[in-house]
Amino acid sequence: MDFLNALVAFLNFVFVPGLAYGAQLALGALGVTLIYGILRFSNFAHGDTMAFGTMVTIFVTWFFQSIGLTAGFLPTALLALPFGILATAVMVLATDKVIYQFYRRQKATPTILVIVSMGVMFVMNGLVRLFIGVDDQNFADGGRFLISAGEFKAATGLAEGLSIKGSQAVTVATAALTVALLFWFLQKTRTGKSMRAFADNEDLALLSGINPDRVVQVTWIIAATLATIAGVLYGLDKSFRPFTYFQLLLPIFAAAIVGGLGSPLGAIAGGFIIAFSEVMLTYAWKKVATYVLPDSMAPDSLLQLMGTDYKFAVSFAILILVLLFLPTGLFKGKSY
Amino acid sequence: MSKNLKLFLGVALLFVATGFLMSWNQALFVLNFAMVSAIMALGVNIQWGYAGLFNTGVMGFAALGGLSVALVATPPVREAWSVGGGGILGGLLIGLATIALAVTLWKRMAKGRKRSLTMLVVLVGGFILFRWVFDPAVTAVEAINPSITGNLGGFGLPVLLAWPLGGLLAAGAAWAIGKTALGLRSDYLAIATLGIAEIIIAVMKNEDWLARGVKMMNMAQRPWPVPYEVNLQRNETFLSLANSMGFDPVTGSSIFVKLVYLVMILIVLALVIWLSERALNSPWGRMMRAIRDNEDAARAMGKDVTRRHLQVFILGSAVIGIAGAILTSMDGILNPGTYQPLRFTFLIWVMVIVGGSGNNWGAVLGAMLIGWLWLMVEALGPQVMSLVTAGLSEGPLKAHLVDSAQHMRLLTLGVILLLVLRFSPKGLLPEK
Amino acid sequence: MADPFLIGDAMTGGYGAADILHSCTIAVEKGEIAVIVGPNGAGKSTAMKAVFGMLKLREGRVMLDGEDITKLTPQARVAKGMGFVPQTHNIFPSMTVEENLEMGAFIRRDDFQDTMTQIYDLFPILKDKRNQAAGELSGGQRQQVAVGRALMTRPKVLMLDEPTAGVSPIVMDELFDRIIEIARTGISILMVEQNARQALEIADKGYVLVQGANRFTDTGKALMADPEVRRSFLGG
Incomplete structure (x- = not known):
């Protein structure tokens, strides 16, 4: 019985x-x-793309709520999500056109592009x-709990x-669906394959006649979609605050690098590695x-191995260890 | 030079206009802010402009400078030292010894399972020992008069000492960080330093025994020779002087204090510029630039690139630490919650890039211009927004827009950064 | 005599200010194999890149099947029926062999299953490994993937930049056999080779370049027999 209690805890x-x-994190890192x-x-x-998408979704959610449109057990935000994605996609495409395209044509160094992305x-x-x-x-x-602690105790x-x-269940289900769709797209569709080809060997x-502009556009649209979904799920699960989203950059980068930058599978693995390390090292056992x-x-x-406020330190420590000992990450990302 | 002079004059005009149109107190406040930021920008410029090191951990080094003010200036809490001082110091020593032992073992032992196991034992054992010594001491210290102290306190030394010591503290941190992270690719280094800065802030927020964490530390101490406003207001000579210039005693004393700070900041700034200009034009500086422009070639010529990078990283971080100490001693308060990467890291970066990376005067000019914008857009934003929204009927939307106009500064700075990168990538004052 | 199927005629140009090619002419007839040989730095690869449009020409022109294609981009030349296999980085390493071939056929909107079957017939090993990542294959197999990828557009001319660089002699013979087989299906082959002797043996036409200009041009056999060519370029 004690063992079961320990397991449940x-x-x-x-x-x-x-x-x-x-x-x-996995969606963000992807x-x-x-x-x-x-x-x-x-x-x-x-991180701020995530915040932007979430913000639009929140506005649309509020509008839906004000006209009485809800999704029953599911959060209304899921209904608003497509609008958030659309707005974010339009915005990043515009950003690419106005800003990044110029540097791409110039063949600017990655460092310059990083500074541009800071702007x-x-x-x-x-x-x-x-x-x-x-x-x-x-x-x-929507529904607060899929299973509440009280019900569980009574039942068992x-x-x-x-x-x-409810938000946790929605998060996991939505993330699983999104990842499945993404991998299907990358592995099975012509456009998805052309993206992988472009990532593999641009020249x-x-x-081979792959249109680089189209690849770039599709990439931005997918990135905007993933960012918005990740942001909305995080906001539903915790809460939305612009600064928090900026700070999420660190664990997200850590996840992507730990998995191997450029490797989608690695990003997912990295997301869970970082998340579980953070939770386990800061949980009072x-x-x-x-x-x-x-x-x-x-x-x-x-x-408790570390105070909860040191969760950044956890993702960071893992990041440094991986960079020092396994620079291309667990799943052999690219290092240009 | 005439174009450069015009640029400086133009920016100076902004401050003069602020003085005339708003208040001299405000103008000086902004100027002091800009000048301290200029020192930080010089630190970044030494790392990025001279050596191409992409350090986004400015905030962390500035915070360490701030911490040094609290540690140097505040009086020690004797009771806390007696109950937990030994434990805390002992714990920290154990922690350091553990890391040192682990690093040595890692280097000395042959690769394999035996090494991994030994490492694990050392690290886990060291951690448990550290917590066993450290935790009770921390609890004891934090229990002492928590509403006022609850920390170990400082050394009760003159604040001015905290400036160089802030630099030293930052340099020490930079050494440890540089040893681990400098070999990384530039964007990895950026992410790593960004993370380290967050960790430094997290430590300062949570380790109450150190400097009271988020409970903040108020420090009445001022660096010599800065006077206190209340004393000035009682000083007859000062009062008649202020009166003759048309200032009331309160404003006058406030302006006078800021002027004294300004002079001190300018002295530090001048010193840093002089030293780094000399360094830049020395063989050392030429080698640094050679390394920046072609690392592989420099390496092939037998230059120890990693070592040079470490040097320049430490020097730049020390400069940032000094500026951080100046800022905190000027504020008279250490509040880890105010350290935000946008304000302390990215703002400084915008200054360097807008001013002209690789050019020290550019960094100063960029700091003046961007520092002014940063503070004034916040102040002017709501006014501009009410003009823009004048046509809108009064209502929640208008109120919201006017209200949030203070956030315009991020937008403004972002746009400026992007415009400079696009149309004048070498900045306002390009490297010679 | 009618114009050759593909000709880079009196090409002059280079990457920067200085010319690398000096009135250099390279041509190949339908279904024949033309080989460019010469010492290191002779501009062999440059000449081929010029034919493929990866180099701006100051003078001269490139004609394909009677059409002037001098102004076309490499991508447009692929659409016109030219296939190019670069010397290095010529596969998509993280993609499977089959996906590599699919990417080769990217510009085709029709059903390319037949072409893929033909390529699998030509390189049976690729069929066995078709679901394996191309980057995991051996050097020779990777070259087969690279050639296969270029063949997916059903080109009329296949251009190979040192296809046997870095592979063992046995693999080289095997690759040359395949190249002859490809030529027999009516595809013209233009190839740059370091292994001049073996390459000239299978060549219908050989070009010996020196310092970006034609030094000798003849049939492969004739060049092999020419004592001066043998002494200077084939090592006796």
């Missing part, structure tokens, strides 16, 4: 939150890794703050409860340990 406080967070693979630079504006980051960050402000925005509605008779928030792709260990060995301290 682990699931409740570590596994489920880690899974949801990992899915959000966007970063695709842009790196095709456009060959680390996009510092990705874009400023602009997007400014736009988001201008439109929606800097405060927390809560836009989650265990002392520990397992709660799965040969050009020689006292509860789980009390169940598992005999009473005489029950711990006095919280058994």
